Amino acid sequence: MDFELTDTQVVFRNMAREFAEREIKPVAMEFDQKQNPKDCLPIDLYKKGFELDFHKMIIPEKNGGLGLDALTSCLMLEELAAGDPGYATTWHVNNIAFTFLYNMGNEALAERFTKPIVESEGGVAAASTTEPNGGVTSSQLIAPTEFVYETTARLDGDEWVINGAKCFCSNGGLPFTNWAMIFCRTDMAKTGVASLTPIVVPTNTPGFKLVGEEDKMGHRLSDTHSLAFVDMRVPKDNAVVGGKRVVTYEHDSAIAAICLGIGRSAYEAALDFARQRVVLGKPIIKNQMIQNKIAEMYIGLEATRALMWRTTVYSDTHPLADQKLARAVKTFASDTLNKIATDALQIHGGAGYSKGTVVEKAYRDAKVTTIYEGTNEAQKISISQMIESEL
Amino acid sequence: MRIVVCVKQVPDPEVPPSRFRIDAEAKTVLPPSDLPPVISFFDVRACEAAVRLKDQDKTGTTVTIVSVGQVKMYYALKHALAMGADDAYSLQDEAFEGSDSFGTALILASAIKRLGDYDLVLCGRQSSDWEAGQTGTLLAEMLGVPLVTVGSEIHCADGKIRIRRALKDGYEELETQTPCVATIGGEIGLPRLPKAMEIVKAGKKPITVWNAQDLGIDPSQVGRQGAHTEVLKLYIPVREVKCELVEGGSTSELAANLIAKLKQTGAIQN
Numbered sequence: 001m002d003f004e005l006t007d008t009q010v011v012f013r014n015m016a017r018e019f020a021e022r023e024i025k026p027v028a029m030e031f032d033q034k035q036n037p038k039d040c041l042p043i044d045l046y047k048k049g050f051e052l053d054f055h056k057m058i059i060p061e062k063n064g065g066l067g068l069d070a071l072t073s074c075l076m077l078e079e080l081a082a083g084d085p086g087y088a089t090t091w092h093v094n095n096i097a098f099t100f101l102y103n104m105g106n107e108a109l110a111e112r113f114t115k116p117i118v119e120s121e122g123g124v125a126a127a128s129t130t131e132p133n134g135g136v137t138s139s140q141l142i143a144p145t146e147f148v149y150e151t152t153a154r155l156d157g158d159e160w161v162i163n164g165a166k167c168f169c170s171n172g173g174l175p176f177t178n179w180a181m182i183f184c185r186t187d188m189a190k191t192g193v194a195s196l197t198p199i200v201v202p203t204n205t206p207g208f209k210l211v212g213e214e215d216k217m218g219h220r221l222s223d224t225h226s227l228a229f230v231d232m233r234v235p236k237d238n239a240v241v242g243g244k245r246v247v248t249y250e251h252d253s254a255i256a257a258i259c260l261g262i263g264r265s266a267y268e269a270a271l272d273f274a275r276q277r278v279v280l281g282k283p284i285i286k287n288q289m290i291q292n293k294i295a296e297m298y299i300g301l302e303a304t305r306a307l308m309w310r311t312t313v314y315s316d317t318h319p320l321a322d323q324k325l326a327r328a329v330k331t332f333a334s335d336t337l338n339k340i341a342t343d344a345l346q347i348h349g350g351a352g353y354s355k356g357t358v359v360e361k362a363y364r365d366a367k368v369t370t371i372y373e374g375t376n377e378a379q380k381i382s383i384s385q386m387i388e389s390e391l
Numbered sequence: 392m393r394i395v396v397c398v399k400q401v402p403d404p405e406v407p408p409s410r411f412r413i414d415a416e417a418k419t420v421l422p423p424s425d426l427p428p429v430i431s432f433f434d435v436r437a438c439e440a441a442v443r444l445k446d447q448d449k450t451g452t453t454v455t456i457v458s459v460g461q462v463k464m465y466y467a468l469k470h471a472l473a474m475g476a477d478d479a480y481s482l483q484d485e486a487f488e489g490s491d492s493f494g495t496a497l498i499l500a501s502a503i504k505r506l507g508d509y510d511l512v513l514c515g516r517q518s519s520d521w522e523a524g525q526t527g528t529l530l531a532e533m534l535g536v537p538l539v540t541v542g543s544e545i546h547c548a549d550g551k552i553r554i555r556r557a558l559k560d561g562y563e564e565l566e567t568q569t570p571c572v573a574t575i576g577g578e579i580g581l582p583r584l585p586k587a588m589e590i591v592k593a594g595k596k597p598i599t600v601w602n603a604q605d606l607g608i609d610p611s612q613v614g615r616q617g618a619h620t621e622v623l624k625l626y627i628p629v630r631e632v633k634c635e636l637v638e639g640g641s642t643s644e645l646a647a648n649l650i651a652k653l654k655q656t657g658a659i660q661n
């Protein structure tokens with residue numbers, strides 16, 4: 001087993017690391033601290049990301065993208081998240097939307113909705129499943145489920161007519177969001193994920209409404225909106241069907257990569273502080289209780305990285321990723337990160353409890369990772385269900 | 392115009408010094424094996440100077456990268472290609488191992504002569520590892536062409552090259568004929584980050600490998616056996632921090648005592 005990165009992967013990682021140092025870190029805290037969530041979005045920083053092709057990560061090369069494998073995408077996301085996880089999440093969500101588009105949609109559809117993004121000065125996509133009454137957790141991870149999606153799409157001639165509402169839609173309201181993939185209930189005889197058809201909706205479609213932005217405790221540089229759809233009409237061909245697996249991007253590993261970025265920043269800040277902070281005549285890193293925390297943080301980061309690399313390489317080399325493994329990496333990475341963020345803040349003592357410090361921000365940024373993309377509790381139920389079904 | 396840029400792959404200088412080990416007996420550095428190296432600090436700025444010239448003349452200017460060193464992975468060369476260079480040559484042979492600045496310059500000069508016509512050779516002013524700062528100068532001598540050191544802005548017109556050169560208290564601009572060699576300093580500013588699409592393309596570009604035989608180099612002239620310098624001692628300096636409180640009854644007395652202390656320790660000149 002070879003854990004050596006290729007030279008090209010290293011150039012990608014180094015580029016993202018340098019971008020985080022030069023461009024993200026100097027402004028991340030300033031945007032994070034703004035009161036109004038609308039003011040937290042670093043639009044110029046996103047434009048710099050377009051210049052470096054961050055929006056093309058997993059789009060196949062023949063369609064004008066970079067065609068990155070799952071591991072290389074995650075290497076970049078870890079570095080961007082070390083700068084700011086909200087910033088990294090915007091590109092990650094774009095990657096998710098394109099993964100759905102290419103793996104579930106037919107070639108003509110994928111090409112039609114890739115062009116406006118790769119041929120313009122830059123744009124991103126969104127994907128939305130979650131509804132006010134439930135979402136990924138209740139309908140997609142635990143099976144079978146009686147959960148009924150309330151966003152519906154019915155065919156009227158050659159058009160879908162979509163009505164309903166979604167919430168917590170990342171990238172939903174960015175000024176450069178080109179389209180959103182809305183998961184709609186089209187089969188009224190079924191419930192849960194089996195009832196759904198994803199449909200691509202350009203954000204300038206009449207009836208596509210931004211209801212309000214979330215004022216989040218963390219990930220403030222990422223846009224999160226509620227959406228409402230009122231008699232929204234799109235062509236029948238916008239249904240995301242007939243796809244073959246083209247892209248190997250692995251959502252859960254990408255979350256693990258973002259967790260690693262946050263965790264690494266918190267760990268490095270805690271390590272610096274523990275070396276410099278002198279109490280009772282010696283740096284606190286000389287105290288065994290602090291040493292224990294530092295060691296556990298290091299172990300957590302290395303274990304997360306090893307599992308994340310394993311899962312991405314598995315996704316790159318196998319036609320269908322092992323869903324147990326994917327859910328395991330998300331759950332492990334986010335639980336580990338929350339412990340790291342807590343310990344990093346604890347090492348800082350009162351200095352870490354004040355706003356505007358790296359560890360205070362990491363503590364807030366960490367929390368959502370055990371919640372989004374299926375809570376860790378639901379992920380574990382899902383893992384155990386899959387294990388049980390294999391017995 | 393053909394520009395040749397010499398780059399070196401070095402251990403990442405951002406790695407904490409505590410991660411480095413040395414073999415004092417063999418007088419060699421043992422960088423951490425788990426961390427990939429990077430392109431040297433001033434060399435990536437030399438690449439930036441080259442691609443800025445290419446930006447002004449996209450069809451008529453080509454940038455070729457050459458690098459000496461026994462490597463399995465071409466991190467530095469791929470980085471330079473992704474910045475906008477056209478082709479890259481890795482110069483490696485067991486005989487090259489342990490070359491000092493003279494040996495490195497000899498290998499580079501042999502490769503540049505083999506490449507054929509060129510107009511400008513750019514090097515970093517010094518490498519990020521040994522920081523000897525001699526290779527560019529020796530290279531110009533071996534190629535028999537003019538040299539400008541610590542360059543920043545470069546302009547080309549009518550077969551001549553004008554180079555702004557950093558001085559202690561300002562700058563000067565020198566004009567020279569081509570071909571010539573220039574070393575590039577930090578005054579050029581931040582090098583561009585390679586665009587992701589260019590990294591993908593660079594990943595597919597072939598790297599040409601030349602060895603001592605390809606370059607017609609006598610192995611006794613390079614490597615440890617051909618070195619003109621000798622490392623007498625290699626050690627990690629011990630840094631000691633002492634804190635001393637300066638005393639004084641008034642602000643002016645405190646300042647006077649501080650100045651006296653700084654002079655005494657050699658921190659400031661008399």
